[in-house]
Amino acid sequence: MTDTHNPLSGAPTDFYNVFSDVSGEDLKAWQDAATFGEEIAPHVNEAWEKADYRIDLVERAGELDLLLDGIEIPGHRSMSRLAVGLVYMEIARADASMGTALAVQAGLAMQSIDQCGSQAQKDKYLDGMAKGEILGAFALTEPDHGSDSVALETSAVEDGDEWVINGEKKWIGQGSVGHISVVWARMENGEVSGFIVPQDTPGYEAQTIEGKGGLRGIPQAHIKFTDVRVPKENRLEGANSFRDVAKVLTGTRSSVAWAALGIAISSFETALAYVKEREQFGKPLAKMQLIQYRLGNMLQDLTAMALYCRRLVNMEMDGTMTEQQASLAKVHNTRKARAITSDARDMLGGVGMLLENHVMRNLADIEALHTYEGTDTIQNLIVGKEITGMSAYR
Numbered sequence: 602m603t604d605t606h607n608p609l610s611g612a613p614t615d616f617y618n619v620f621s622d623v624s625g626e627d628l629k630a631w632q633d634a635a636t637f638g639e640e641i642a643p644h645v646n647e648a649w650e651k652a653d654y655r656i657d658l659v660e661r662a663g664e665l666d667l668l669l670d671g672i673e674i675p676g677h678r679s680m681s682r683l684a685v686g687l688v689y690m691e692i693a694r695a696d697a698s699m700g701t702a703l704a705v706q707a708g709l710a711m712q713s714i715d716q717c718g719s720q721a722q723k724d725k726y727l728d729g730m731a732k733g734e735i736l737g738a739f740a741l742t743e744p745d746h747g748s749d750s751v752a753l754e755t756s757a758v759e760d761g762d763e764w765v766i767n768g769e770k771k772w773i774g775q776g777s778v779g780h781i782s783v784v785w786a787r788m789e790n791g792e793v794s795g796f797i798v799p800q801d802t803p804g805y806e807a808q809t810i811e812g813k814g815g816l817r818g819i820p821q822a823h824i825k826f827t828d829v830r831v832p833k834e835n836r837l838e839g840a841n842s843f844r845d846v847a848k849v850l851t852g853t854r855s856s857v858a859w860a861a862l863g864i865a866i867s868s869f870e871t872a873l874a875y876v877k878e879r880e881q882f883g884k885p886l887a888k889m890q891l892i893q894y895r896l897g898n899m900l901q902d903l904t905a906m907a908l909y910c911r912r913l914v915n916m917e918m919d920g921t922m923t924e925q926q927a928s929l930a931k932v933h934n935t936r937k938a939r940a941i942t943s944d945a946r947d948m949l950g951g952v953g954m955l956l957e958n959h960v961m962r963n964l965a966d967i968e969a970l971h972t973y974e975g976t977d978t979i980q981n982l983i984v985g986k987e988i989t990g991m992s993a994y995r
Contacts, residue, residue: 638695663733693863698818710737736779776822
């Protein structure tokens with residue numbers, strides 16, 4: 602790649618040239634993410650099939666300075682919100698599991714520490730996390746509290762110079778294979794705060810969830826906390842209510858919209874290449890009217906997804922993006938990515954079921970993105986509350 606070409610140059614994927622003006626450091630970050638995608642490509646299907654988490658590749662992302670999510674850390678690159686989005690898009694284009702690892706590490710765990718932590722906590726953890734030397738988890742969801750995570754039951758009680766944590770968490774990425782977890786728990790005053798918990802702390806018991814049908818290349822954990830003790834200084838001093846958790850989640854919802862775009866690009870590109878080569882009834886599938894019609898429909902959705910992402914990032918960069926706008930982009934893009942990937946799998950016929958052709962893996966993975974960081978229903982209810990002024994869920 603050269604400094605004048607982006608990873609979508611010359612392809613029909615960016616039909617409106619939504620990203621043709623990306624330049625400078627934003628383009629460099631995007632190109633580095635594309636390089637990383639090329640490096641991990643030979644390993645993706647095997648890791649997915651075996652449910653093998655390639656921590657060495659997460660460390661490689663750190664070497665390329667991609668584990669940042671726009672956080673300013675001394676000694677690391679500065680990354681605009683546009684660059685952050687393009688990195689999520691490009692890595693998910695190669696592998697949604699690795700894109701989720703990036704989101705967990707940088708978008709959730711690191712952002713929690715950066716937004717809510719003390720300077721001492723930032724100095725202790727963020728550099729090592731950006732390098733991939735310290736793996737972090739974001740422990741919010743509980744077995745009985747997913748969409749209603751505001752009602753979480755995990756407790757944190759002060760006892761002298763320590764906090765004592767009890768409860769359970771579920772679906773926690775890197776929660777069983779990392780080094781620290783940012784655990785969200787309810788204090789005695791009824792408010793929610795975050796706590797940095799080393800995963801080797803006595804009473805921290807994490808089991809990797811088995812039998813997943815999507816995102817098999819990154820483990821999620823079911824964690825039980827039994828009288829887990831951490832020093833007082835491990836509490837995130839800037840996390841004093843659930844509103845502070847919500848701020849972190851708003852940013853990750855926009856990142857999911859970008860990742861969904863990456864998955865959709867991958868599926869569309871695979872389908873387009875296949876129909877140009879595959880011949881039926883004496884001619885390429887691409888010459889058939891129905892195929893061209895379906896490709897046109899897929900491109901409409903793909904272009905809308907890209908426009909959502911570009912407008913969303915513009916609002917992020919000028920500080921006007923709201924929780925509701927992030928929710929609208931997340932639900933729109935994951936819906937459209939599901940539709941595009943389903944069409945792509947169908948166009949490939951029987952071979953679309955093979956992992957080597959990517960779309961079946963994409964189809965399974967997009968189901969997870971459609972659900973995590975707030976389900977389709979919850980995102981729409983957040984938007985519905987905004988436009989009607991009435992809450993349907995609280």
